[in-house]
Amino acid sequence: MTQTFTLNDGNTIPAxxxxxxxxxxxxSTYTAVKEALAVGYRHIDTAQAYFNEKEVxxxxxxxxxxxxxxxxxxxxxxxxxxxxxxxxGLEVSLEKLGLDYIDLVLLxxxxxxxxxxxxxxxxFKVAGKVKSIGVSNMTSKLWKEYVPRFxxxxxxxxxxxxxYAQQKELRELLANDHVLIEAWGPLxxxxxxxxxxxxxxxxxxxxxxxxxxxxxxxxNQEGIIVLxxxxxxxxxxxxxxxxSFKLTDEEIKELRALDKNQPTHNPDxxxxxxxxxxxxxxxxxx
Ligand code: NDP
Numbered sequence: 001m002t003q004t005f006t007l008n009d010g011n012t013i014p015a016x017x018x019x020x021x022x023x024x025x026x027x028s029t030y031t032a033v034k035e036a037l038a039v040g041y042r043h044i045d046t047a048q049a050y051f052n053e054k055e056v057x058x059x060x061x062x063x064x065x066x067x068x069x070x071x072x073x074x075x076x077x078x079x080x081x082x083x084x085x086x087x088x089g090l091e092v093s094l095e096k097l098g099l100d101y102i103d104l105v106l107l108x109x110x111x112x113x114x115x116x117x118x119x120x121x122x123x124f125k126v127a128g129k130v131k132s133i134g135v136s137n138m139t140s141k142l143w144k145e146y147v148p149r150f151x152x153x154x155x156x157x158x159x160x161x162x163x164y165a166q167q168k169e170l171r172e173l174l175a176n177d178h179v180l181i182e183a184w185g186p187l188x189x190x191x192x193x194x195x196x197x198x199x200x201x202x203x204x205x206x207x208x209x210x211x212x213x214x215x216x217x218x219x220n221q222e223g224i225i226v227l228x229x230x231x232x233x234x235x236x237x238x239x240x241x242x243x244s245f246k247l248t249d250e251e252i253k254e255l256r257a258l259d260k261n262q263p264t265h266n267p268d269x270x271x272x273x274x275x276x277x278x279x280x281x282x283x284x285x286x
Contacts, residue, residue: 005225013132018033020045036236045073048074048092075106081117090130107134118135134182156180180223188215196211
């Protein structure tokens with residue numbers, strides 16, 4: 001059994017999810033998700049804009065696991081935030097994933113018709129087609145702009161989060177409403193400087209673990225849901241194997257001190273929404 005956290009809507013979510021961003025839909029996503037499910041992941045994080053929902057669904061169907069055993073997240077893309085487009089987009093995701101409900105759906109980016117997209121998510125939740133709903137890439141500024149206008153509080157906010165960008169201010173803000181952070185880029189997206197950090201390397205040696213496991217366990221002990229991505233079977237396995245050791249309070253303090261408060265992505269920057277729309281056209285092949 002993998003560890004779970006409880007969301008503010010009462011549902012539970014496995015604390016470690018398998019991320020599939022940038023895994024191509026050429027059979028690689030199918031292979032990676034199949035492997036992840038075989039070694040014990042019970043939570044998969046995909047998105048419409050990853051163009052690989054169909055392979056995720058196929059791997060789930062072939063896993064031999066029951067629907068209730070697996071937690072699936074997808075994300076609505078910002079091209080589809082107008083209400084009718086959002087409703088249609090959610091139906092398309094259900095179909096591609098081959099599921100009759102999705103555990104968690106997020107608004108992938110906080111731009112454009114956020115309020116309309118959120119309303120569609122709320123209705124899917126009421127209808128039982130989606131169990132939990134959340135947002136992604138909301139800074140404190142964007143959170144304060146949008147969330148007070150939502151009827152339903154998001155269950156999670158999925159943001160870039162790793163030892164060099166620990167999101168302390170945002171985490172404090174969300175903790176008041178028991179909104180959990182999901183860390184994207186939990187391994188710094190493979191940032192070699194982070195993976196060679198002397199403090200992390202020393203802890204890896206002490207516990208006989210690799211640096212990825214130290215980083216993920218740190219985030220986990222901070223109450224953050226982690227979504228490591230890998231296509232390498234050994235790493236798929238090790239990134240889930242983080243519960244056989246526990247960092248001490250002193251070590252957690254040391255790791256907290258590595259924070260540079262420097263995410264690579266700044267959702268508040270001007271023009272991000274337009275740039276994303278230009279670079280991810282989910283309707284290119286419609
Ligand atoms: P990660 O931090 O998970 O890093 C993935 C990179 O690290 C890959 O290059 C991988 O290479 C490498 N890696 C994996 N495991 C290890 C390890 N143990 N030691 C060293 N290197 C390792 O970055 P992602 O960007 O993939 O983020 C994770 C997930 O978060 C995504 O897959 C996606 O689901 C989600 N996400 C969401 C975003 C959003 O806007 N909401 C944005 C970005 C990501 P290899 O495959 O060769 O092992």
